[in-house]
Amino acid sequence: xxxxxxxxKEGLNRGxxxxxxxxxxxxxxxxxxxxxxxxxxxxxxxxxCGKSCRLRWLNYLRPDxxxxxxxxxxxxxxxxxHKLLGNRWSLIAGRLPGRTDxxxxxxxxxxxxxxxxxxxxxxxxxxxxxxxxxxxxxxxxPHNHVIRTKAIKCTKVSLHQESWKKSENxxxxxHPKAGASMLQNTENKSIxxxxxxxxxxxxxxxxxxxxxxxxxxxxxxxxxxxxxxxFSDLCGTSSATYSNDDSNxxxxxSSEKPLFLSDEMxxxxxxxxxxxxxxxxxxxxxxxxxxxxxxxxxx
DNA sequence: AAAACTCTCAACCGCAGCAGA
DNA sequence: ATCTGCTGCGGTTGAGAGTTT
Numbered sequence: 001x002x003x004x005x006x007x008x009k010e011g012l013n014r015g016x017x018x019x020x021x022x023x024x025x026x027x028x029x030x031x032x033x034x035x036x037x038x039x040x041x042x043x044x045x046x047x048x049c050g051k052s053c054r055l056r057w058l059n060y061l062r063p064d065x066x067x068x069x070x071x072x073x074x075x076x077x078x079x080x081x082h083k084l085l086g087n088r089w090s091l092i093a094g095r096l097p098g099r100t101d102x103x104x105x106x107x108x109x110x111x112x113x114x115x116x117x118x119x120x121x122x123x124x125x126x127x128x129x130x131x132x133x134x135x136x137x138x139x140x141x142p143h144n145h146v147i148r149t150k151a152i153k154c155t156k157v158s159l160h161q162e163s164w165k166k167s168e169n170x171x172x173x174x175h176p177k178a179g180a181s182m183l184q185n186t187e188n189k190s191i192x193x194x195x196x197x198x199x200x201x202x203x204x205x206x207x208x209x210x211x212x213x214x215x216x217x218x219x220x221x222x223x224x225x226x227x228x229x230x231f232s233d234l235c236g237t238s239s240a241t242y243s244n245d246d247s248n249x250x251x252x253x254s255s256e257k258p259l260f261l262s263d264e265m266x267x268x269x270x271x272x273x274x275x276x277x278x279x280x281x282x283x284x285x286x287x288x289x290x291x292x293x294x295x296x297x298x299x
Numbered sequence: 300a301a302a303a304c305t306c307t308c309a310a311c312c313g314c315a316g317c318a319g320a
Numbered sequence: 321a322t323c324t325g326c327t328g329c330g331g332t333t334g335a336g337a338g339t340t341t
Contacts, residue, residue: 015335016309038326054327055310090329105330106308 013047017056021046025053026061059100066098070107078104079112 013021028044034057037050046053059065070078074096081092089101089108096104 014311036326049311050326051312051328052310058328059309087330101329102309110307 011047012049012052014052017048017060021048022056022061025056029057029061055102059102064098065100070099074099075107075112078108079116082108082112082116 017025024044024046025040028040028046032043037054040046040050040053041048044053048056077096078092081095085091087105089105093099093101093104
């Protein structure tokens with residue numbers, strides 16, 4: 001029972017790679033390309049397991065690896081992205097050219113984790129200073145911050161009366177084509193984005209969103225896709241554009257739960273993405289424009 | 300000078316997701 | 321629908337370098 005180990009461990013080298021091993025691996029990949037890691041050691045004549053070869057290549061030998069210290073800008077970006085994504089090191093690394101997930105993870109664990117815990121960020125402090133009776137506490141627990149980047153499927157949603165204001169207080173935006181609703185809960189300053197089939201049952205207006213329990217097939221909206229896409233991917237002929245087929249177009253992956261975003265989190269998201277989101281397709285504009293409203297500090 | 304302690308980061312490990320059979 | 325193999329990810333470890341006592 002159980003799966004076979006990724007390789008036979010006996011007789012394999014372990015620990016630090018030698019310059020000779022590095023050269024063999026480099027030469028082999030230069031000739032044959034990346035991939036097929038399992039068979040690579042045998043073919044290349046390395047006494048290493050495939051995983052080890054892959055890791056060595058990705059974290060050290062790849063030609064586009066950036067050497068040297070993490071710059072202050074990179075550090076800032078890591079902190080912001082970590083706030084958004086949590087320990088999704090590969091996603092974070094994807095935003096930092098030349099940096100590896102392992103490097104960022106190490107840097108976080110050795111430098112930033114302490115730093116971040118010591119100092120709440122300046123903006124939070126400024127906001128806290130502006131706190132008034134209409135605001136809710138701005139302390140953001142990690143589980144509120146972190147975007148669920150895994151594509152998960154949502155089958156049901158339940159909205160409880162107490163947690164939502166009466167229907168006239170809802171800020172509701174339904175894209176006419178995709179039928180995606182974005183409901184702003186003004187009470188807790190967060191939003192829930194829902195793709196829906198159910199919107200078709202009550203058109204563009206949510207007249208009675210309370211006590212709502214319904215089956216709905218989620219569309220597929222994955223922020224990891226968004227982050228991975230570098231945004232420009234979403235422009236032009238992207239599959240994320242609206243089309244005449246109104247189902248699941250804006251949201252290309254699935255979600256088990258509605259995606260909750262606080263305005264704080266969204267601000268970070270927009271700001272982090274600002275440098276890559278300069279040319280968004282019109283199809284995404286309704287989403288961002290609505291987001292812009294939510295970003296207004298209502299204090 | 301050397302022992303003790305701390306820090307860094309490359310490497311390892313187990314698990315999960317995905318694709319193909 | 322299920323199984324299997326491969327790949328990628330995130331958590332953890334431990335050797336070596338650096339610092340303190």
